[in-house]
Amino acid sequence: MIEFDDTQPDSVAALLGADGPFARELPNFAPRAAQQAMAAAVAEAIAGRETLIAEAGTGTGKTYAYLVPALLSGERVIVSTGTKALQDQLYFRDLPKVRSVLDARVKTALLKGRANYLCLYRLDQTVREGASFDKAQAAQLATIRAWSARTRRGDRMELAEVPEESRLWPRVTSTPENCLGVECPFYDDCHVVKARREAQEAQLVVVNHHLLFADLALKQEGFGEILPGASAFILDEAHQVPELAGQFFSxxxxxxxxxxxxxxxxxxxxxxxxxxxxxxxxxxxxxxxxxxxxxxxxxxxxxxxxxxxxxxxxxxxxxxxxxxxxxxxxxxxxxxxxxxxxxxxxxxxxxxxxxxxxxxxxxxxxxxxxxxxxxxxxxxxxxxxLDLAAPLRAMRERSGAAWVFTSATLSVAGRFEHFARQLGLDEPQALLLESPFDYARQALCYLPEGLPDPAARDYTERVLDAVLPVLQASNGRAFLLFTSHRALRRAAELLRARVPWPLFVQGTAPRHQLLEEFRHSGHGVLLGAASFWEGVDVAGDALSVVVIDKLPFAAPDDPVLVARLEALEQQGINPFMGWQVPAAAIALKQGAGRLIRSVTDRGVLVLCDPRLTGKNYGKLFLASLPAMPRTRALADVQAFFGNALPRAAIDPLSPIACDGGEG
Incomplete structure (x- = not known):
């Protein structure tokens, strides 16, 4: 195992430097100052049991930046991700590479919520009732039975043949309520028990936020003896934490x-x-x-x-x-x-x-x-x-551990107050790391002129009128992201008769299938809402335009949001500027982050909402995005795709003048 001085965070950073083992041993590894700075900050936080917020722009390499200090800390560390897909990628792809380069003889484990593991008892019960299933379900049950005889982990992600949304999965997996525990006749072979034992013996455990909060908040999953023993918790995709915590404290x-x-x-x-x-x-x-x-x-x-x-x-x-x-x-x-x-x-x-x-x-x-x-x-x-800060603060204090929150989208115009307030983080260490991508040359932000108020009845039609010339310039190759499913359906209906490129519409096929078909189409146009705003990674020529129809303010009919805004007002805080704008700015950053995914990507971000230039708060949204040239001229977009230098690139950091206006 590599020797290093764990009292000097700079020595951890050096491992990721130009003369370090990663540069020597991994093909295409590019040393990045931001990655090294984050690794040093994470090492310091773990050693000092501190709380750290680290925003790491796309391309920083934050996964290695926290895995290196976590593996070398000698401490028990829980790494938590926002999605099960990232959890699998982290455990099966990234972690083995880092362990190999460091020669880290550290035991690791992957742990998911029990609904992800086949329950042998419930499978046995379901097989006995097999006569009540239709032909498709009977075939899926036969597939699950055959897989059950050969799987070691019992993780349903292994079995792609049975769709994730199949109604059979709840019949053959357990919940905290229906698990029989030690009295189960299949207890000795239980996949949940085996996964839990492996995690108990591991120094680094990879979990997801759902499992982490189910355990820490409610002890629902029965893993209580595993997570509290950790010296550090590292939460990737931490922008999801406030909403998820609300679910688990409910x-x-x-x-x-x-x-x-x-x-x-x-x-x-x-x-x-x-x-x-x-x-x-x-x-x-x-x-x-x-x-x-x-x-x-x-x-x-x-x-x-x-x-x-x-x-x-x-x-x-x-x-x-x-x-x-x-x-x-x-x-x-x-x-x-x-x-x-x-x-x-x-x-x-x-x-x-x-x-x-x-x-x-x-x-x-x-x-x-x-x-x-x-x-x-x-x-x-x-x-x-109503207030999540108090239970979250109490949870962290009970753990006595270091807490590292990281994501590409945690700040608003360079400040972390909104995220820190939601989680009850008092005076955390904070680190803001810009993306190493050259947005000034790789990207252009286009704000079309002449669009009506987003509440206008024909707003979606007018957005498409503004976007079609952009799609013609890019020859398709675009994501159109909507803040509502109604607008998405209307846009799909209108576009079918107006564009020559293949359309991929959320809801017509599973997400992973749509993305795969979009990548292979070469010139496709994908229409998405909600889940397509984040966690979608399409690098290369297949994606060269991202269109966002409106600022992603939370739905005004959300009863929890309404109550929280009223509570903020009673505390003398402007709920619009103190909560709604910051939350929407973080969501906008997520959507915009789909555009540039590698050092060779080029693309145009089309922001259609006229409030960006017509309202004072629009400046806050624009200041939260990566610094890229901005233009209101379609000719600049056409020149960009013609490989000419856009006029707006003369001063890539210069914001467009905004008219005054409140609210």
Whole structure:
């Protein structure tokens, strides 16, 4: 293993320098000053148990910048990613390279939430019920059975043949509620248990944010003995943390949880004399009540404050009925709990869900925002803390560990106040590292003139009128990112008759498939919303234009956001400038970050929202983006794709003059 002085962060940085082992041993490795600075800062944070916020622009190489000090620290480190895809990339691609170069004899482990692992007990139960499946599901079940005999990890990501969205996966994976634990007949071969044991013995464990917060906030996943022992937590894609933390500090009950409880209760009656006769009627009554309640919710918006539910008589009565039936089922399961471990588990789940439902429906707290969400066949009820800073601060203090938060998008106009306030970070160390990409030469920002207010009825049509000449200049090769699915659908409808290039529209195929087909098309135009704004990496000529239709302000109907904005106002903070603008600026940076993904990429960022130049706050958005030339002239875009020097490149850092205006 490489020797270095862990008291000198500069020695860690030197490993990534021009004379270091990475430059010697890895083909195409380019030493970067920003990467070295981040590695030194992470080493210092781990050694001093400090909190560090590190924004590392695209191309910095932040993965190596935190893996090198983590592996050499001699401490137990948890690395957490925002997505399972990045988690796999980190563990199977990046980590082996870094370990090899450093000759680091450090035990590592990959750990995911239990829903990612095949449950042998539930697979066995599902196989016994196989006759009830249609032809496609039966084929998928056969595929899963064959895979179960050869897999070592039991990680469902290994099995691409069964789609991630297949309704069979919930039947053959476990949840914290339905896991039988040590009393499971398959316990000795359990993939979750094996993964947990490996993680217990590892010095560096790669997890994802969902698992991390489920464990630290709620101890839901049963990994409590693994994560708290860490000396450092490194959270990549940390811009996702505030929203995810809100989910995991919330209390929630969903129709799906209640329906699965009902199904599992009946399933566990198998082989227990008389149990089915006792439980069938109350289970069916609960299932019917859930359907009636969901039907009564139909006229309501897809999400809203809990008061909207209470204002509808049939919904309020339906909630009361579901609560009563759930309590009855819990009592009946209690009478059968001693007859099998499965029924005891069903009783524990029913009691927990009944208590949680009562807490949300009957006991509103001033510290919580109560709200609901509707799905095509179900609903969910939530109580979310108004202030996340306090529980997050308490969680970090309990850990006594170093906390490193890193992403390409954490600052707003070079400042971290918004992110730090959300997470309750008091006086953290902060590091802002610019991307090594030459945006002044590689990119151009085009702000079309003459577009109407984004609220105009024909706004999407006018955006496309402005964008079509850009697509003609680039010969397709574009992402069109929308802030709403309605605008996306309208744009797709209009473009089909107006462009010669292949269109790839979110919702018509799985995301990974759309991206693969887009890459191979050469001149495609991809239309996306929400999930396509981040985590999408298309380097090279296939992507040369990114269009953003509007500033990505959060939906004004979000009941949690509305309550938080009201609370900020009561504290004397302007909620628009203190919360909504910073949050939207970070989201805009994510979308814009899709454009330049390598040192050879070239492209045009088209920002259509006229508020960028017509409102004072537009300057804050523009100041948050990488420094690139900006223009309002279509001729500059055409010249850019003609490889001529755009006029706007004369002064790449010069902002366009903005007219005054508030709000």
């Amino acid at each position: 209390q929630s009950v969903s129709a799906r949880q209640l329906a699965e409880l009902a199904q599992d209760a009946l399933r566990e009656c198998s082989g227990v004399t008389g149990a089915i006769g006792l439980l069938l009627e109350p289970v069916e009554a609960l299932q019917d009540a859930l359907k009636r309640l969901r039907l009564a919710m139909d006229p309501l918006p897809s999400r809203g404050a809990f008061g909207a539910l209470e204002a509808v008589d049939t919904v309020r009565e339906g909630l009361h009925e579901v609560g009563e039936l759930l309590a009855t089922l819990a009592d009946l399961l209690a009478s059968q709990a001693e007859r099998s471990r499965g029924l005891a588990n069903a009783h524990e789940r029913a009691a927990l869900l009944a208590e949680r439902l009562e807490r949300i429906v009957e006991r509103g707290s001033e510290r919580d925002v109560r709200w609901y969400e509707l799905f095509p066949r179900g609903f969910a009820l939530y109580a979310t803390p």
